[in-house]
Structure formats: structure tokens, C-alpha cells
Amino acid sequence: MVVLAVVAVCVVLLVLAFLLPRLSRHPQRGTQRSLGAGSQAAGKAPGRLGRWLSKPFRSSSKAVGRSGSAGRRARGRMPF
16 A cells, blocks of 8 residues: 555656656655655664664655656656
8 A cells, every 4th residue: 555655656746747847846855755754763663673664765765756856857858
């Protein structure tokens, strides 16, 4: 369920970044900030468990960043 939510957010950010590149930065930062807070909270678990629990949040944050930048990059390559 969480994976589907992250994929949905990535798709929405990709489309938003393609259509409105400047306005897509705020939602991208907000999403990455909330995922970063989850990663920090999960990382407080002791030892390896903390790293294992925070990894999905880190990778989701990277995916959100990549999808936003990919949309803006694709928009920049358009001939019009």
C-alpha cells in the first residue's frame, strides 16, 4: 500500500514538473521533507534495525527527487 502511494506521488510530481516546472518544486520539497522526517524517526531504532527501517524512506525520497527533476528536464528538452 505504501509502495503504491509513493509511486502515485512520483507520477503526480513527474506530470506536475512537466506541466508547471517552477510550481512543482514546493510539493517536491514538502514530500521529501516528510519522507526525511520518517527516515529520521525510523533511524532512531538501535543498531542495524535503524538503518533497515530508514532505508525505504531514503529510497522513496530519492525517487521523488528523481521524478521531479526528470519532468523538468524533459520539459527543458521540448522544442517549444
